[in-house]
Amino acid sequence: MTAEHAVLPAEGTRSHTWDAAGPPVIELDGVTKTYRTGTLEVDALRGVSLTIDEGEYVAVMGPSGSGKSTLMHILGCLDVPSGGVYRLAGEDVSTLDETRLAEIRNQRIGFVFQQFNLLPTLTAWRNVELPLVYAGVERHERRERALAALDRVGLSDRVEHRPGELSGGQQQRVATARALVTDPALILADEPTGNLDSSSAADVLGLIDELHRAGRTIVLITHEPDVAAAAQRTERIRDGRIVPVTDPGTGGHR
Amino acid sequence: MNTVETFRTGLEAVRAHRLRSGLTVLGITIGIAAVILTVGLGEGAQQQVAAQISSLGANLLIVTPGSSTSTAGIRGGFGSASTLTVADATALASPTVAPDIAAVAPTVSRSETLTAGTANWTTTVVGTNPSWLSVRARTVSEGRFLTQADLTQHAAVCVLAPTTAQELFGGRDPVGQTVDVAAVPLTVVGVLTPVGASGSSNQDDQAVVPLTTAATRIFGGANRDAVNQILLEATSTQTLSAAYQEANDELLALHGITAPASADFSIESQQSLISTATSVDRTLTVLLAGIAGISLLVGGIGVMNIMLVSVTERVREIGLRKALGATPRVIRRQFLVEASVLGLVGGVLGVGLGLVGAVALPHLVHDPIAISGAATAGSIAVAIAIGVVFGVYPASRAAHLAPIDALRSE
Incomplete structure (x- = not known):
């Protein structure tokens, strides 16, 4: 696990452009997802094909119920597709076992959730160090890296605070620090500004933008056009399908 | 992790x-x-x-006489017959007859009124031999127990259990005092250590006298050789059943009984009581x-x-x-x-x-x-x-x- 971590390019050396030399970070081919609740079947995704290259900043936009959250869960290996192929860095995810998937989530992906998902009993830095605990990083180094990540999101003075003692914006910044502490290649943000006031939202988006400029691939899920505007590219999703972009800003399709 | x-x-x-x-x-x-x-x-x-139960005497076997039938056909309960005698006890004490029996104490007992000065107290008077002390697993807290000499001389002595001594003499030292039993003056030579009441009989309330003294001077009666019980002490817990067997065989032989079912005595062990x-x-x-x-x-x-x-x-x-x-x-x-x-x-x-x-x-x-x-x-x-x-x-x-x-x- 730690050996793989070392293979990741060091901070700053990561390519700022997305050249086509390596395999795409994300490659979806006809991915479907069907939820079964009792006798009722709900098709959340009806064949999504999408390619995202290394270093891209892609916003996925769609109204609620369009399947955008389901898409992000599949991208983050939190859920498995019902059909189609999902290749993460060239590797077919359906061939991987639960332990390997846990390892991928731990090493390669950083999550930022709408509901922050911090553990209320742990202080800010203990929340941030969690992924490093599962990566098997030694205690002393974990604390150092967690403090550095909190410093990066501007919360060095809140490291011993529990989530309940922090504002929404601060909590989301702790969650962002947790997403970047393992130095993952891919950051998935699911409506990261959904529960925040506009100034906190701007803070968090600024952070994400900064991470992108440092070379990370970003996938941002949102339903707000002005949030999507921060991305280089916007994909629209409606009724479980990617729809062509006609006129950005109107949110229309076809 | x-x-x-x-x-x-x-x-x-x-x-x-x-x-x-x-x-x-x-x-x-x-x-x-x-x-x-x-x-x-x-x-x-x-x-x-x-x-x-084991404080009543470790490895103890108790032989009691069988029932008696009077000439009128009235049957007494167990122990009413006087089929056990001092001679039986003497035979069982022989190491060649019963090697697994360590000590034998024949006893006669009767309720009598004891008088000391103005105080009187009715209790069980037990006539026995010096082996009684070890068979019953008792000790003497004061003075001495009965001796073989007391037995042969029909000595007018007695050993009191602590409650009896207390009732008759209060706080005074009973050793050396005189107690009258059925008009026979007996000298108190010792006091037993208390063990506590057990079952129906209070082991701390009795007076122990030499068997010979009891038979000839206190109880009297026609059959002075008869005893109420013979207490046997096996050499160890392991030999208890062997001792039982030896006692049973010897008594059957002495009493000329061929069918064990018609035995005129019964042997009881504390072990059965414990279990x-x-x-x-x-x-x-x-x-x-x-x-x-x-x-x-x-x-x-x-x-x-x-x-x-x-x-x-x-x-x-x-x-x-x-x-x-x-x-x-x-x-x-x-x-x-x-x-x-x-x-x-x-x-x-x-x-x-x-x-x-x-x-x-x-x-x-x-x-x-x-x-x-x-x-x-x-x-x-x-x-x-x-x-x-x-x-x-x-x-x-x-x-x-x-x-x-x-x-x-x-």
Whole structure:
């Protein structure tokens, strides 16, 4: 696990452009997802094909119920597709076992959730160090890296605070620090500004933008056009399908 | 994630949910303390009864005469016949006839009124020989016991049991004083050490005199060779049944009886008394243990509920930990540590409480409590098993949920 971590390019050396030399970070081919609740079947995704290259900043936009959250869960290996192929860095995810998937989530992906998902009993830095605990990083180094990540999101003075003692914006910044502490290649943000006031939202988006400029691939899920505007590219999703972009800003399709 | 980290995470979770952990531990503690105390009470009673019975005389066999039938055809009960004689006792005392019998004490007894000065007291007067002291497992606290010389000289002496001495002489020293029994003045030569009442006969209220003195000078009567009982002491507990056999065979031969069924005597051992009494107490112990077991079970169900709720309300946490890279194995181990720690702490506290209770309770209820190692170890094992089964099973199920299903749950 730690050996793989070392293979990741060091901070700053990561390519700022997305050249086509390596395999795409994300490659979806006809991915479907069907939820079964009792006798009722709900098709959340009806064949999504999408390619995202290394270093891209892609916003996925769609109204609620369009399947955008389901898409992000599949991208983050939190859920498995019902059909189609999902290749993460060239590797077919359906061939991987639960332990390997846990390892991928731990090493390669950083999550930022709408509901922050911090553990209320742990202080800010203990929340941030969690992924490093599962990566098997030694205690002393974990604390150092967690403090550095909190410093990066501007919360060095809140490291011993529990989530309940922090504002929404601060909590989301702790969650962002947790997403970047393992130095993952891919950051998935699911409506990261959904529960925040506009100034906190701007803070968090600024952070994400900064991470992108440092070379990370970003996938941002949102339903707000002005949030999507921060991305280089916007994909629209409606009724479980990617729809062509006609006129950005109107949110229309076809 | 290594073992140290797993332990740290598990312990932190226990500490983070103090109230819930406390309640879980409390349930286990009370259950285990209850098991230890109730089983202890039962076993204590069992040991006490066994000790009391064996204090009547270790390795003791009691030979009593059979029933008598009068010329009018009236049958007396066991012991009414005077078929046992001093000669029988003498024969049984022979090491060649009965090598497994260590000592023989023939006894005659009758209720008599004792008078000392103005005080009088009615009690059992026992006529016997010097072997009585060891056969009955008694000791003398003051003065001396009867001697062979007393026996051969029909000496006018007696040894008083402590209660008798107290009733007749109050606080005064009885040794050297004179007691009148049936108008025969006897000199008190010793006082027995108290052993406590047992069964129907009070071993601390009697007067012991030489067998010869009793037969010829006190009780009199036509058949002065007859004895009421012959007490036999086997050489050891192991030889008790051999001693029984030898006594039985010898007495049958001496009395010229060929069919054992028509024996005119019966031999009883304390062992049979002990086993009867302890089996009664064992029933009591089983009953108490059953009640304690139910209390442990009820405690266990409480623990089960708390653990189930605990895991259910932490499914989101499990989902998050999985999203951050925890494998199902790591999740399971975290909950295993949590559950085991709760079970172990509850178990240790329960044993502690049980031990404190075992020391404190006898002062209040005057019942001895014996700590049973098996019950203690068993109840701790049950406590840990309760925690592990009811804590790890739901956690294990949650650990295998897709992370997003766990994250989404409310």
